Amino acid sequence: MDWEPAHGTIIAATSRTGHPQRHQQRAKWVDYNEIGRRRSxxxxxxxxxxxxxxxxxxxxxxxxxNYQRQQNQLTMRKPQVAATASPRRKITPEIAASDIEESGTDDDSGKE
Structure with missing residues (x-):
């Protein structure tokens, strides 16, 4: 049995219509009046x-x-720096007790 090289099929990138994709042209943006005319x-x-x-x-x-301009602006925007968090205050037993007392009123509990 002699060996023969396999002949693979080269599949070119094609559009949905089956035409090869060679820098396809893009349609021009039109207003709603033009779309309505084309539809009629x-x-x-x-x-x-x-x-x-x-x-x-x-x-x-x-x-x-406008969308295309927004995309260009996003890529050219300065990188944002994360905000630094302010140091948390240390909770002492006195502060915790005062917070519990303030939230423990019957008016806020929903009970009648």
Whole structure:
């Protein structure tokens, strides 16, 4: 029995539509009026073209312009330093007893 090398199938990264992913273009963000117009005309809501719907659109989903700016600001923000806790006061038996006496009134207990 002679050995033959296995020929593996190379699977390229593809989009949902089966097209190879080569720096796919992203749809442009549009307002609700434009979305309504596309819906009434039966066009693709993502790109506005006829002949397909959003599920098979070759463009990537649009990103909200403000959201993209927020993402950039988050990565450029100065690192935050954790706040230092103030030292806790030492509980003495006198302080503990006074706290118990204050919380032990019948008005706060809910009893009638």
């Amino acid at each position: 005309e039966g066009s693709c809501l993502r790109c506005g073209n006829q002949g397909h719907m959003i599920k098979s659109c070759p463009l990537l989903p649009a990103q909200h312009p």
